Amino acid sequence: MGVTDMSFSAGWLTSWKATYNISSKVISGEAAAVDLGVVDNWQTTTLPEILKQYPPSHIYNGDESALFYKLLPNKSLVMKGDTCHGGKRPKGRLTFMACTNMDGSDKVELLVVGRVWKPRCFKNVKNIPLDYHANNKAWMTSNLFTQWSKKLDRRFKREDKKTIVNCFKKAKFVPQDDPQDDPKDDIPLSQLVVDEDDIPLASLFQ
Template sequence: MEKVVYEWFLQYQDRVNMSGELILQKAKDTMKILYPQQESEHQFSQGWLEKFKLRHGIKSFRRFGESGSVDVQDMEKKLEAIREKIDKFPMKDVFNMDETGLFYRLQADHSLATKQLEGKKQDKERLTVVICCNEDGSEKIPLWIIGKYAKPRCFKNVNMSSLNCHYRANKRAWMTSVIFEEYIRWFDSRMHGRRVLFVVDNCPAHPKNIEGLQNVELFFLPPNMTSKIQPCDAGIIRAFKMHYRRRFYRQVLEGYELGQSDPSKINVLEAINFAVSAWTINVHQDTIANCFRHCKIRSGDVLPRNLEDESVDIRELEVVINNLGYRNRMDVNSLLSYPGENDSCSEVQSLEEIVSTVLNGEDEVEDDEERHVEVVTRKEAIVASRTLHNFWLHVENTPPEIVDAIRKIRDELQRESTFQKRQTTLESYFTKLP
């Protein structure tokens, strides 16, 4: 119940005249929704209210219409105020975070977007991906990914800490105020011993009154300027999506070549792996730094003369899409700016919707439509590593770092195998003792 009331508070604090009486009433309304069969109305005391405020760091209520930032009418003056703020921090300590929707099974075919074609329709299963990086591109923060299902079947027996990302879930797979606050506190702990500026837009799911941050100063961009001056919107998200799509369509093409009936039906785990690889491997430091400079949010910023050439990656994406033989193929720009995909922040929800979102996030819900992937045994992994090693040894002009990486994988597999055998031997020895 308290999670629902707090989520409601975060969404509505800047939109209504917030008061203790209103919070108490919403607590009562929440109990009615959660327990509709209960005849008597649950009562909440002032003592409960004070403890609620204490638990969530609520020290005062801002009246509706009051602003937490200077109201400057002229856009150029607003930009100067932004520069003045950012100039106080070195580039390595200025971060921008933004969310983007991701239709992770999207087909590059206009026909599927408008009508059924041979029994198929456009798949708009979505994730929200939270992207964050600093101004000079030296730090790419691990992705947070938000899905619809708390525990998809494909997560079974998966070591989630090995994915190099964080996963959360709610009914819409959108950013919410609760997830945003959790993210900020997690980010604050990562910045231990530093003082950094966290630049973010004015999405309804981004509450402003997060108390107790030790290392992070939140800085909210003016809502009417976000599309022009937010670095993640200036090409960073586009680069991420291009590399995600490239990886996705390569696997789809590979699946058809291997005789799979519908290789585009990837599950959430596969989508997460594509997303993490695209972000950590393919989005380069120069791309990020150029996008920050392009926005001119620091004094002296000029448009970069030599933008990173992404034409090779785009050509590869186009070639793969052409090879898939779509009847009404999308061009790359349409594919990277698909209508509705970028909706990622929740609008203000009704109390009933908040209850549903909170309850859904706690349920163990499985996606029945996703493709099942067999768990690979250690023995199978060892055989596969040998096969890969032999393959690359016989490919002309193989980069040495590829073979070195496979050797490291084989060494780790052998180390694990040796440890397991040693454990088995010791256990067998001790069981034989009288």
């Protein structure tokens, strides 16, 4: 444009963004790497057809999350003019996996992953209403998730529900001729050692 001394005030920029409905956002995730057409087709066409085959009590949703139980709020009330300094943020965490069905009639046993193999709170405790594992980073590992899924799948088979494997086949996540699980996998999750860092619940009380 040939203009070298152009300048704008903060108020002008704010008014311009409001006029054209422009906002500042943080770029996150990797959505650009996903074919949105495939995603839309799955949500609008494939998924509804699959869900039609199951009653609400047979449709489950599970998700994992993290609890940073030592982390303090990042906001505080201070006097005007005073500075507000924070310290090093503690990284103590628990990872947990929650799962329930659509009508809320079945809440699957909570899966919790911690960093400590024998927490003090478990001392003299004989039974806890969750499935506890531990590894160095308190993360959900692929092997641990696979075994959790197989455990739930075996429970569905006992209850005569359509199993996870069959659901995955209908959704074309696994081949239709996928072989059955090895019988040696059919043991309680609490007796399994996932990898060198994962400690089964049973070992906590020996």
